[in-house]
Amino acid sequence: MTSNLFEELAWRGLIYDKTEGVEALLANEKVTAYIGFDPTADSLHVGSLLPILSLVRLQQFGHTPIALIGGATGMIGDPSGKSQERNLLSAEQLAANVAGIRAQLSHFIDFERKGNPAQILNNYDWLGSFNFIDFLREVGKSFTINYMMSKESVKRRINSEEGISYTEFTYMMLQSYDFFHLNKHHDCVLQMGGSDQWGNITAGTDYIRRQGGKKAYGVVSPLITNSSGAKFGKTEQGNIWLDPKRTSPYRFYQFWMNAGDDEVVHYLKVFTFLKQAEIEALAQAVQDAPAERTAQRRLAEEMTLLVHGRDELEKVQRATELVFGGRAEGLTADLLLSIEQEMPLTEIPREKFLNDGIWVAELLVSCGVTKSNGEARRLITGNGLKLNGTTLSDFKANIKLDQSVEDRYFMINKGRKHRFLVKVI
Missing domain, CATH: 1.10.240.10 (Tyrosyl-Transfer RNA Synthetase)
Structure with a gap:
């Protein structure tokens, strides 16, 4: 069992690089640390889970986490890990994105935890009041062009065909000021992030040192990719x-x-x-x-x-058993609605299933299950088709509404791999 956060992150493979003193800091002190979230959409994705869970682990080990939403920096765009300029978002879209991310983060981190409640902050609250001249005088004066161009995230973009705009070039200064502000006003001494943030994080620790702030640290995790090296998620x-x-x-x-x-x-x-x-x-x-x-x-x-949550997990587990096993037990319209987008869907008018119903071969062809009546006959004869978990055995049969799931759905299994959904409208 690990005794401190650094050991926990290390055995999980979550330490890619760190500034000097981080190991002792996390082993011997309770600190306030932050991670930034870029509001490029109104929802986070699975790639965001790594920083989210880092905040959760921080809190579990007694540290105080800050989730910083980039309401201001989201207007600029972070060049780190990006091969080209981002499209600038409107103020309205950015506000909607910030609200969506704030709500999602509230699902994971505890804002009422005794002793170390988490915080969510928006950097627009302090960066939004800066005018251009004041920012250049107070922040820009502390950054040399040589220093900024030496950072890998900037260097890579400058050497690319796309290049980098002055707008994104200044992002490093904005993020550094965020760290300085949190260090000064929230006693935040640690910034965490992905390895593509290393240049921005160390720029922040350098800026804090030059401004005479509290000692500041940084630690980054490896970027997660799949086995082919593609972006995770x-x-x-x-x-x-x-x-x-x-x-x-x-x-x-x-x-x-x-x-x-x-x-x-x-x-x-x-x-x-x-x-x-x-x-x-x-x-x-x-x-x-x-x-x-x-x-x-x-x-x-x-x-x-x-x-x-547990309710959705149980629903998904039932749906997985039904879809992959072709089972009829527990099949409900609500369950099929939850997986409606996960397989080919055909909508057929209710009238088709009334009275004598629709000939099974006609149904199969109209849904793309088979290409012809002959293929339908061969599959039915060979017990290769199931309707709502029951094997189809009569090629001459008609399918009626009372065979559907709650008068709304039919699920057809073709062998073990192919599934089709019919929705009664």
């Missing part, structure tokens, strides 16, 4: 969001279930609160019985529980 369907309106809990669960055997143990370390012994046991399960996907299932359960 990106799929063919786009980002995996924390907002269930953007990414359904079912798809969220399946994202973690699809982790590779070479990824899942690392994900368990950095994204869950499971103890070392339990993760080691799951790692052994990957070696001994990879086909059972025990580690992936535990990862998906832990992450869905954390982000969406």
Whole structure:
């Protein structure tokens, strides 16, 4: 069992680089630390979970976390880790994004914890009042062009074909001032972030030192990528969001279930609160019985529980059993509604299912389950199709409304891999 936050971060593989003295600081003192969140959208995504969980771990070990939302810096755009300029957001969109992120962060960190309640701050509250001349005099004077160009995030962009605008070039100064403000007014001595933030964080510690502030420190974690080296959380369907309106809990669960055997143990370390012994046991399960996907299932359960809660986890687990197992038990319209976007969906008028109903082959062809009546006959004869968990056995049968789930849905399983949904309208 780890005795302090630094040991906890280290065994989980969450230390990429650090300023001098961080290890002793986290081992011997209770500090206030912050992490910044860029409001580029009204929802955070799974890539944001690493900094979110860093705040949670801070609080668990008795430190005081600050989540800083970049209401001001979001107007500028951070060049770190970016190959091109960001599109500037309108004030209205930025305000909506800040509100959305504030609500999501409230789900994870405790603002009423006795002794070390968390805080959420918005850097627009202090940067928004700066005029250009005052900022240049008070902050810009402390940064040389040589110093700023030596930072990897700036150097990479300057050497790129896209280049870097003066707007994004100044981001380092804004973030440094954030750290200075928090150091002065909130006794914040530590900034955490991803490894792409190292240049901005050390610029902040240098600026605080020059301004005679309290000793300041920085620590960064490795950026998380998948086994192919691509950005974590990106799929063919786009980002995996924390907002269930953007990414359904079912798809969220399946994202973690699809982790590779070479990824899942690392994900368990950095994204869950499971103890070392339990993760080691799951790692052994990957070696001994990879086909059972025990580690992936535990990862998906832990992450869905954390982000969406127990009710949604149980619903997703039932949906997964039904969809992949073709089972009829527990099939409800509400459950099918939750996975409506996860499989091919065909809407068919209610009239088609009244009276004598619709011929099964016509239904299968109209939904794209089969290309022809002949293929439908072969699959039915070979017991290769299920309707709402029941094997179709009669090629001449008609499908009626009373066979549907609550007069609203039919789910068709074609073999083990293909699933189709029919919605009665």
